[in-house]
Amino acid sequence: MNLDLDERTLAFRDEARSWLAANVPAEPLKSFDTAEGFAQHREWESRLADARWSVVSWPREFGGRDASLLEWVLFEEEYYAAGAPLRVNQNGIFMLAPTLFSHGTEEQQARILPKMARSAEVWAQAWSEPEAGSDIAALRSTATRCDGGWRVSGQKTWSSRATFADRAFGLFRSDPESLRHKGLTYLMVDLRAAGVTVRPIPQLDGEPGFAEIFFDDVFVPDEDVIGTPGEGWRVAMTTANNERGLSLRSPGRFLAAADRLVSLWQEAGRPAHTADRVADAWIGARAYQLYTLGTVTRLAGGAELGPESSVNKLFWSHLDVALHETALDILGPDAELRGAWSDGWLFSLAGPIYGGTDQIQRSIVAERLLGLPKGAR
């Protein structure tokens, strides 16, 4: 057991560190849930792509560096330590791309991934429906077979990034007789296609981070089906494990935030009433970093992400909220002012809700990891 990096990996990390130091925008970008901020983020991600830093773990042909998982983790640590912005195309890069790598055709990979790498196409996720949140097997939007593709009707909601994004991915019921997990098809949809209406929904911060998407007989060509029609649930599970697991929340984010929290606490004169919680935030971020390195080792040894993704998500979603609430308590009366910490706090509050609520994750851990009897959710 060791945590030593070989020379090649160290060189990779140093190169990333130097590039980020020279290129990360000095002024924080505006929120990517505003039109202006969205454009700024798209521009930033295209600069990242020019230097091949936008998707380091992808094959070179799609814009990556063929970096190992370990190198990816190290890159993410450097990225957030340098104060670089959250990724506007995170739904595409961290959720859709792994699905395309596992289930997409060569044609789909070649057509979609290079544009995603430079955020020339930004993706929204379209999982939830008004009657189907964490229980996405209850969804009702339909896809009906037609000549050369599918006709899609229905409604998606709480769709992150859809207000300004170019395309969306999600599950649609392709067999009207089917129940629950069966008869679902995984589709990619052009948000500018005829019959699509996007209605922005402001989030807690007032910005339109969510949207409802209405589909009125929208044509989706066969080339935009991922995997076998009717098998969408199985395809989607790859995506869900990635969202909850390794990809979406890299340890670098929490480590960087925990280090900022320790600095904030020191600058505030080390207030005793928050000392334990500041220490626990750092301990949690370090635990998550080391846990991720363990996961990287297991994956490199051929293991696959299973229900441990749920353990992962339960841990970081709680950590993120606790870390930000601690910062707000240190700030005292100024905590209510809008700023990086209050914005980060609002952002953290979504963690225990999306990608399957914490309650759903606990049931998964209890049943699939601990083997407790299945019961009504």
Place this chain on the structure above:
Amino acid sequence: MRFALSGEQEQFSHSLNDLLSDVDTDSANRAWAEGDPGPGLKIWRRLAELGVTALAVPEKYDGLGATPVDLAVGFERLGYHCAPGPWTDTVAALPSLLDDELLTSVASGETLASVAYAPHVPYALDSDVADARLAVENGRLRAFTPGALLSSVDGSRRLFPPVAGDDLGTALDADRAFELGCLATAAQLLGAGRWLLDTSVAYAAQRKQYGREIGGYQAVKHLLADVATALTLAEPLLFGAAVTLDRRDVSAAKVACGDAAHLAARTGLQVHGAIGYTAEHALGLRLTRVRALVGAWGTPRFHRERVLS
């Protein structure tokens, strides 16, 4: 970088587990608490044959010169099975305190040590059964004689205030001894927490109330899922600390393993209900062991301060 146990370490853990599952540590703890160390010492000798007592002893004294990671692997299983005796003192701390022939008999399992370490280990453990009694203060070693027995919340931990005697000179590496003592304690906490989780899950899967297994109720499931999450994320801190032996990492591991084990203990008692509150049930042995170890080798407050310093 390879952050996972090796095949040999996994094998060592399994062998230790097999042996400790065969011997009756619960009765040994109860006898130990009543002043009869016989059954516990029998277990000590069996574990010595497996090499546990030789782990951190250098090869020149017939030890294994093993790494702190190996120590953490061993102590996790000792904690899981709640082995009685001064394991931390003898196996983790002592080999870093002196460079002496005494270590040969430590390695073979003949010598047990009881170590007080001012100010974080004010009472020495099991000084009545130990042959070597050492007090560490400001990097110096003293022999001590034990004062009157103090009662621990965990009856199988017999505590003695050290009455310092002869100065034995400068400790070999007092800081390393302390870090390893903290690490071994964290590992035992993680192990104890896992026993509490495993036992509570097994109980919840068979105990019925209102016509169904209590483990089928979401309220119970979610409590146990939180314990599993806490233990799962405490483990990498333990092994990360074993790899680096960095003070901040060791303290992070001690806090996280203590918190996770404490959550496992409280949850375990809640899941078991009244049966878990009885002296006959083994749950109580772990519950009180966990509480004792949370404060041993540095309190949570001390370790959180080190994380922030």
